[in-house]
Amino acid sequence: MRIATIIAGAVIFLLLAIPLAVQVITAFRGPFLPFGVSSAKWSVENFQTLWGLRDDFWAVLGSTAAFVGGSTVLSLLMAFGLAWVTVRTDAPMRRVISVLVVVPFIIPPIVKAQAYLLMLSPESGVLNQLLRLLPGDLVIDPYSFVTMTFIQALTNVTFPFLMIVPILTSMDGSLEESARVSGASWPKTLRRVTLPMLWPGLLGVAVLTFILGLGSLEIPLLFGQQSGKSIFALKLWSLISAGAGELPQYGLAAAWGCVFLVITTIAFVIYLRATRNAERRASISGKGFRPTVMKLGAWKIPVMVLVVVFVLLTAILPLFALLWSSITPYPIAFSFDALVTQTQFGSFGAVLADPEFWASLGRTLVIAGGSATIACVVATVLAYGIARGRRTGWSKAMDLFASSSVAIPAVIVGFAMFLTFMVINPVIPLAGTLVALVIAYSYRVSIAYRSGYSATLQIRMELEEAALVSGASPLQGFRKVVVPLLMPTVFAVWIQMFVLGTNEFTLPAFLATPETRPLSVYMYAMISPRSAQLYQPDQGAAMALIFTLLVFVIGYGLQWAVSLRAIGRAKRRRPLPGIGGTPVIEPDEPVSPDTRSVAAQDLADQRELAKR
């Protein structure tokens, strides 16, 4: 067991530390690659260059801050509003709303970006068409900075929503009730009690949303090139995809990467502190309560209108725009006339007949499945080892490290992995292979690690000890008791990571070649006017729809298959003493040093969690 833990820890360490180290070294070693080229030597030249172009530097920093910060604030506001409506109000159809908010999670961001682009097209875009129906001369410019920020917020809103819902659900309603009984009005209660209580948790969500936004390339790539504002992700990408005749400036790009790595590290530290405070404030009392429900009353209609507008903007209009684009040969505005005369359905057939579509789909599945498997297996083994092992300085450091991959923006990972595979290529030729992509995608280990850690804590030590005193060796106990109990969590995380993997665009944008590109990149080639021969927007739109449908079917199909098993089991199941939460009746005896190995372990774990 110990050896397995150490191996898993080493794998995760190498997976995350080497690329970041290579990036930092590249920043300090010459303009091109840090090793194996004659120009490589230690210097701060790249940072000097960066400083020399400081107008550009400040411009990128400023527009990135405005773009990522603005979209983070916007998506948090939307996510909080939607979460509040679904969890804490008596709004009708709350379940439907929460499903509609979550569904866009499985639409690949690159597809969403493309759909927004189509929807906002000044002439043919369906949203601008709708706006023209209204009085006033409203037209949305798709390439304005504000639009781009707003689109980014809409694209990412599912992520904070999924994180805020449990925070709101687990809040002890009696704390608000006592404020109300003390004579505070609803708004006052919200301001004086609810928000201060939720604040650390929300800050944590904000930081993670910020890092997610900083790391994603899709929206800046599709919208930002025309807006004239350079966003960090785009800057990094364009520095390495140099035009003809130029040498790519890896060193300079690495220097950029280092600057932003420092920024996200600071953000991560804020996140750690925020979540620690969240634990300390402990709004979660663990008792079975329902958060109090706010009566909307007269507000019901305006709230529902806002929700409908949101669903229109995030789901219905984008999908409609995609569908319309896929059945029209070139961008034309929607009209019934055009529907009758101009539409054709050949694009779907063409996509399905395209061998490259099937090949890139196959690669997508292989990369997503392979990386999800690696990440889940390695992270679960490590999580089990650390959650059950003795707390030492090493295990604490490893714990923090394995949790930290959320803090690295995808775009930096993409670039750092790209550099790493170039550097090690003379020894281990992986650059431009599928293996490189599988390794790169696996960087999201912390998702699996965190889930594995808390799932292990949920399995009471007694269950394993019972196996030992029954005569099972530690390995038998692990195989027959721990593994089956961890499996549901691991499956759920696997599916989540698999869907994330199929959606991934940022990493392959740095790492894939035409021979290894997954579907997301192939599709981008189809819709990007810059890729001359491949540019076929109707097929691109058709492919986006098929892609979304496939991810939907696969993701939900797997989830359904797993939940069928789980429900089948749960139906026959009562609340379990021993696994998950509190025993049926609390023991009379308070936690004491006597039952230490169980209780103090739990305590130490809680303390550890609180520190995180």
Add this chain to the structure above:
Amino acid sequence: MTDATGGGRLVVDGLEKQYELDGAEVPVVKGVTFTIEPGTFTSLLGPSGCGKTTTLRCVAGLEHSNGGVISLDGNVLSTGTKHVSPDRRDIGMVFQNYAIWPHMTVLANAVFPLQVSAKRLPKQEARRRAMEALELVQLDAYAHRPATALSGGQQQRLALARALAHRPKLLLLDEPLSNLDAKLRDTMRHELRALQQRLGITALYVTHDQSEALSMSDRVAVMNQGRIVQEAAPRDLYYSPADRFVADFVGRVNMIPAVVRSRDDSGDALIEAFGSRMVTPCPPAIGTGADVTVTFRPESVRWHDSAPDRPNVLPARVARVEFLGEIVEYEAEVLHGETVVGTLVARGAPLRSPSSGSRIFLELDPTACRVLAA
């Protein structure tokens, strides 16, 4: 398994266990010594943090002891340096939260110890024995249900069946009844004891509930702060507590300060308490003039409307009467003249109880009084 499995003889000698807590070594078990004869039932009784569960876990091998010897039927299981792992100790254990594996059926839980043991049984034989174990606890009808479909009491039984399935020499029970409701706890108490006696298995039971310990055990070891303070048969423990801790922990007790005035050769002493003279048996080690504590149980106090012509009578006034159903408990203020010099708790039948505020006389049965060094 209807044939008696027979039990082993457990010897724990000088057991030591320390935990590391925030860098410091905290001793939890400080030289615990006891022996359990084959086929008998011993309870470790004590308050939270007294080291009883740790002792049990050391016997199970779930904790590494730091010193002392544990042996079962002469086989050394652990010393400070040697440690036989739990799967090689030939024990069965019932955990406080049952530790029923939720992903298995009832039968799969019970058959598990038979599948994993070093001397692996043929499949059919393992199954047969597991069914026998389930029959013992009347769960054979539920064999193919998921273990989690069982109620709390049934899960408890299953845990017991699982602990017995491989016919271990020693059964360890860690507060197994504390998660059950009061009624079920009583039933399980009887069943557990009956089963243990029928199988003749050696049992070590850990509890903080004195009524469980007293009602089920052949021997009870009371632990406090990592040490055994008294080990005795339940009756002796109750009526002859070794010290104030045991007296106080096991049941309700009155403790009054007193001074030994004189002694005679028969072992009785004349003592003075609350300004009154009383006669009680007294250990020979306590000499005349010593400050002592006299302990006696509330139910050994009788009350009278007028002073009976017998020794050991204290005048008192009833301060509070509490009706508890099967008994009445009352608090009496002992009077010396008109001043209150102390309070006693007494218990009696509910049909004839003194009324609050009335003057009464309390009579202490000398044979129920124990004199302890103060």
